[in-house]
Amino acid sequence: MKLLISPINPEEAIAAYEGGADIVDVKNPKEGSLGANFPWIIRSVKESINSAKPISATIGDFNFKPGTASLAALGAAVAGADYIKVGLYDVQTEEQALEMLTNITRSVKDYNPDLKVVASGYSDYERINSINPHLLPAIGAKAGVDVVMVDTGIKDGRSTFEFMDEEELTKFTSAIRAVGLESALAGTLKFEDLPMLKRIQPDIIGVRGMVCGGDRTSCIKAELVDKLKNEM
Numbered sequence: 456m457k458l459l460i461s462p463i464n465p466e467e468a469i470a471a472y473e474g475g476a477d478i479v480d481v482k483n484p485k486e487g488s489l490g491a492n493f494p495w496i497i498r499s500v501k502e503s504i505n506s507a508k509p510i511s512a513t514i515g516d517f518n519f520k521p522g523t524a525s526l527a528a529l530g531a532a533v534a535g536a537d538y539i540k541v542g543l544y545d546v547q548t549e550e551q552a553l554e555m556l557t558n559i560t561r562s563v564k565d566y567n568p569d570l571k572v573v574a575s576g577y578s579d580y581e582r583i584n585s586i587n588p589h590l591l592p593a594i595g596a597k598a599g600v601d602v603v604m605v606d607t608g609i610k611d612g613r614s615t616f617e618f619m620d621e622e623e624l625t626k627f628t629s630a631i632r633a634v635g636l637e638s639a640l641a642g643t644l645k646f647e648d649l650p651m652l653k654r655i656q657p658d659i660i661g662v663r664g665m666v667c668g669g670d671r672t673s674c675i676k677a678e679l680v681d682k683l684k685n686e687m
């Protein structure tokens with residue numbers, strides 16, 4: 456399992472890197488679960504760790520706006536992101552998800568075919584009226600994305616494990632693997648979830664709150680990233 460840590464600025468990015476993050480994921484929680492940060496923050500995060508690790512950038516919790524999302528995805532790519540992550544937030548149908556992901560992927564890969572696109576659904580999709588994440592492996596494969604993920608849409612302390620149990624998450628990651636993509640799990644993960652995560656074996660786990668000491672509005676602590684990396 457690779458460890459993706461979500462800092463909001465270069466100082467936190469350095470803590471994530473020093474603690475042993477495998478992917479440094481720039482986001483802006485003020486704009487939502489997968490809120491986008493500014494291009495200059497993405498660039499300065501990349502510079503702060505001397506491009507020593509891949510950079511991921513979220514482009515937002517999106518409703519059905521394929522053009523806007525494609526342009527945002529290109530912006531993240533130009534700013535230096537290696538992984539471009541989109542949240543299908545207010546996207547309800549398979550057709551909408553496919554149109555979003557196909558255009559975002561084209562936008563990113565036309566710029567640089569080596570960059571990776573991450574399609575994120577939400578474990579709490581029912582409470583945000585979004586698409587069921589179990590539909591995303593097939594749609595993601597058809598659209599040409601690289602990683603399929605789940606996170607929580609509402610950051611109110613409830614974890615992905617409250618919405619999808621071990622059996623369901625195992626089924627989700629297996630379906631992603633079966634179509635040849637990488638899987639990522641996130642959403643208020645905690646240290647005590649590690650045994651279950653090890654059994655599920657996603658390719659990537661994504662965290663913020665856990666390495667801020669439990670409060671995601673606080674800041675990332677290198678020693679907690681290090682502890683997590685060791686326990687993984």
Ligand SMILES: O=C[C@H](O)COP(=O)(O)O
Nearest residue numbers: 461642643661662663664
């Ligand atoms: O991509 C990962 C998310 O930022 C996870 O944040 P969280 O652990 O605070 O839910």
